[in-house]
Amino acid sequence: MNNAHIHLLINHVPVLGTLLVLALLAFAAARRSSGRTRDALGVLAVLGAVSVVVYLTGGAAEDSVENLPGVSERMIESHEEAALAATVALGALAALAIATLWRFRGRVLPRWVAFAGLFGTAVVAGMMAWTANLGGQIRHSEIRADGAAATVEAAVPAADEGHERGEEQAR
Known part of the structure; x- marks a missing residue:
């Protein structure tokens, strides 16, 4: 297993994880469930850490594929820039999730937390999807717009x- 393979194995976690959090938060908001909101915030905290690991494995993956036929530096750089923005955004959202869990420890979470989380997670999920799309284009010419x-x-x-x-x- 090489560095690119490791990156490919774990890069799906933040992408799919943010979609899971969206579903949890939508359920929590609809059901007024403080417990499900806490679950979603906990998952966000874990995803924040995982996204940093995914980002850090990207450099080694780049070294593995940058000289392969059909791979351009421009595509790699676009993916890398989007990945940095998405990782920072998810990290910030994870930090807010941790702060919220700490602030409301032992108490019922206000309903607005689920709605704020939905908004923030929707933005981050979009960023993650865009990053994944750019990453896929590096080796999948059939999805390139060029x-x-x-x-x-x-x-x-x-x-x-x-x-x-x-x-x-x-x-």
């Missing part, structure tokens, strides 16, 4: 035409 996907699209009609010819021959 036209690399056109080669895949050009191959699809040929495959469809061959399929249609096979149907005609079968008739």
Whole structure:
């Protein structure tokens, strides 16, 4: 297992984790559940730490792939910049979650905490999704907006035409 593989294994945790937190907070807000809000804030705290680890493994992953065919420094830098912003945002949200849990320890959380958490987590989830998209483009040319996907699209009609010819021959 190399550095890029490690990065790929753990980079999904903050992306999917923020979506889990969104669901928990939506449930908590709808049900007025202080307990579920606490759960969501706890998950945010863990995700903040995990996102730092994911970010730190990115440099080693970059070293593993930067000289591979089809990988450009521009794509890596775009992903790296988005990753830094998303990591800082999730870290700030995690710090707020920890502060909120400490401030309201032993007491019922006000309902506004779930709504504020929903807003903040939605922003961070969007940042994480964008970062993941940019990271995916590094090695998946079929999802790039720069036209690399056109080669895949050009191959699809040929495959469809061959399929249609096979149907005609079968008739």
